[in-house]
Amino acid sequence: MATLIELPGSDSGVASSEVTPESQDEVRASSADITLPQVPSADTADITDLEDDECSQDLDESLLERVWGLTEMFPDRLRSTCSSTVSTSLNLLKSTYELSRQVVWVAVSSSVILFAPVMFELERLNVEEMMKQDRNRLVFGPGSAVSGPPTPGLMPPPPPAR
C-alpha cells in the first residue's frame, strides 16, 4: 500500500485542459483515496464545467431529456397503446373528413342537376301568379284578386285574397 505522491498529478491529467481551482480541489479530495477510478471524477468535472459555461442550451436539451425520461416510468404496453390510439384517431378524423367531402359533393351536385331547375320554374310561376294577383287587385280594386288555375301538386295553393 505504498502511496505514490505523484498520483494526484497524474489524476488531473485527463482534465488538464481546464484547470480551475474547483477542479484542483476535487482532484485533491480524490487523491486521498487512490481506489477511486479516474473516469467518474473526470465526468463530474466535465458536467459541472459544461453546466456553468453553456447554461441556456444545456437547460433546453436536458428538459426534453428529462420529460422523455419521465415517460419511461409508464409500462411499455401503455405507451404503445396510447401512441397507436392517438395516431388511429387522427387518421380516422382525416378519412371521415375526406368521406364527408365526397358525400356532400355528390349530394349537392346531383340535387343541382335533378331538382334545381324544377324548383326555379315553380318559384317563378308562383311569383308571376302573385304579381298578376297584385295587378288585378290594383286595377280592379280589392276583392277581385282571383286565384288562377290550380298549381301543380308539389306547391301549396296561393293564399286566398283578403
Next chain:
Amino acid sequence: MGNVQASGPAPPAPPPPTAAAAAPLPPPAAPEKKEDDNPGPMEDLHKKCKDVFPVMFEGGKFMLNKGLSNHFQVSHTVNFSTIQPPGYRFGATFVGTQQVSPSEAYPVMLGDIDPSGNLNASIIHQLHPSVRAKFVAQIQQSKWQATQLTLDWRGTNHTTSLTLGNVDLVNGSGVAVTHYLQQVTKRLALGTELAYQYGPQVPGGHIAVHSVAGRYTGDNFTASGTLGGTGVHLCYYQKATEHLQFGVELETSLRMQESVASMAYQLEIPKANTVFRGTLDTNWTVGAVMEKKLMPLPFTLALSAMLNHPKNQFRLGCGFIIG
C-alpha cells in the same frame, strides 16, 4: 290453316296471310274495335317506361323545322360539339295520302343527311289494314352501315312481327328476329322472341337466341319484362299524379356480365310550358333534360346536363328549336 270466323256482329276480319304464327286464334269474346285488344308490337313493350327517361345530348344544337305543306316537312339542324365533329344536317319528312285514321297517314318517309353523305332513312308503309312494313337504312362514308326491314301483322289480339337486319346476300350473313305478342287477358300480354343470326363470322355458322316477354298493365302502372338468353330486362312505370311519372329499369346482360339499374322521373308544368325529365343510375350517373316552350312564338329551349361521378365527367347541352 284457317282462322275461326267470328259469329255475330263481329268487325270484318281480314283474311289472314300465311305468316309465321300458325296457331288458330280464339275469336274475340265481344264485338270490340280491333285496336283495343291489340297489344301493339313487341318493340313497344317497354315504351311507356322508356319514354320517361331523358335523352341527354352535348353541345349546342340549333334546329329549324319548317312545314312546307300538309304532307312535307323540312328540318335544318346545326350541331356544335366537342366530342363529335360539328356539322349541319338536313332532314325531310314526307307523309303520304293514304289516311288510315285521323292521326295516322301512310306512307311515311323520313330521312336526314349531312354534307359528307351520311344518311339515315326510313320508310313506313301500311301494305294492308293489318300489315305494316318499315324499312330503315343507314349509309356512312359511302358504305351501307345497317339496313333493317320489319313487317308487323296486327291481329285481333296478337301482333306478329318479322325483322330482317343487315341481310348481305353476297357474304351470306344476316340477322332475322321474329316476335309474337299475345294479349292473354285484358291486362296481361305475353310474348316470345326468337333471334337468329347467320354468317361466316358467327362461331358455328349460325346462332339462335330465344327469350320470353310479358307485360302487365294496372290502373296506374305498367310492369314489363323480358327474360332470355341475352339477359334480363325489367321495366316498371308508374303514374303518380297527372303531371308526375316515374320509371324504373333493370337491365342485365349475360354476355357483358354487367347489370345496370336506373330510375327516372318526368314532371310536366303545363302553366310554365315546361317538361323536366331527370335520371339517376347505379353507374353513379345523374342526368336531366328540361324542355321549355317559349310562348307565344313557336320556340323551344332544351337544356341537358349529365354528370358521371366516378369519371368526373360533365356534359352540358343547350338546344334551341324553332318550329
